[in-house]
């Protein structure tokens with residue numbers, strides 16, 4: 001069994017993907033070709049935003065908006081302690097300081113109360129200027145923007161939505177990818193909308209920001225690529241990846257529904273065995289990961305061993321919260337600073353999740369878990 005079975009998806013989409021790639025080989029505009037522009041239009045229409053800037057990766061999609069806003073040394077950007085490393089990494093890359101915030105136990109997303117506490121503490125210390133907040137739509141579930149946005153406005157912080165896992169999900173009638181002043185997503189192959197290499201996209205309604213982002217994407221270009229008016233990066237996207245994404249976009253909505261059906265079946269099968277993720281009123285998750293919480297670390301390791309023994313892959317996202325990562329030791333955080341993040345990092349476990357997972361497979365996976373927690377029939 002595969003954790004994320006991309007071959008089954010390719011079997012469904014093979015004709016269109018092969019044709020799209022062949023077209024790029026024929027026209028030869030390998031980087032930022034016509035497929036990239038078509039993709040940007042298609043993504044803008046899915047998200048309901050004015051501008052999409054397709055780019056080289058989810059990491060670069062997070063880095064470039066911070067650059068565009070001039071975030072740098074002396075600035076603070078607020079980010080969950082429980083996320084993929086890139087969320088915090090890009091903040092540090094600009095020279096700013098990632099200020100960590102705890103998460104809510106039933107969403108794994110930024111806790112608005114912890115955010116406000118972190119902002120006030122930062123202001124009281126007076127060393128850093130709060131500039132932005134980066135909520136993460138972790139595992140595909142949108143963060144709690146109705147609570148986060150008023151806090152951001154009160155303290156004049158820009159909101160950068162990390163929708164690397166969440167793009168395409170829904171929050172109270174809006175689409176994830178449109179929930180911040182700027183949003184970023186990733187097309188890493190294992191993400192809900194993935195290509196066959198690295199890729200990403202930035203979303204915004206702001207015309208000026210979009211123009212600056214397009215410049216940064218190509219080494220800070222001005223009127224043309226040999227006039228450089230700011231520092232940028234090589235943040236461009238390959239045409240072949242855009243061709244693959246255009247084809248995958250045609251089934252993306254259906255695949256999100258399939259993922260929700262699978263999550264529902266998992267929840268039914270695992271009820272009473274382990275703490276399952278909730279469906280939240282007014283929100284649709286893309287189920288980038290289906291993550292459960294074991295009683296404690298030893299039960300988790302027992303389940304992982306049982307799954308491995310049955311040839312079922314599983315993964316721990318994430319074993320080390322950001323504030324305890326070695327690279328951030330100089331920030332002075334310690335064990336106990338973010339209790340929910342730390343607790344989740346010890347108990348969390350993600351199970352195989354992709355749209356083409358069969359009921360038989362789900363039943364086999366949940367059967368092994370039932371035995372491992374001592375509640376098998």
Ligand SMILES: *Cc1c(COP(=O)(O)O)cnc(C)c1O
Nearest residue numbers: 057058059084086087164186188
């Ligand atoms: C995958 C991911 C990223 C980075 O995306 P890449 O395309 O791998 O650079 C950033 N944030 C989160 C939450 C992610 O899951």
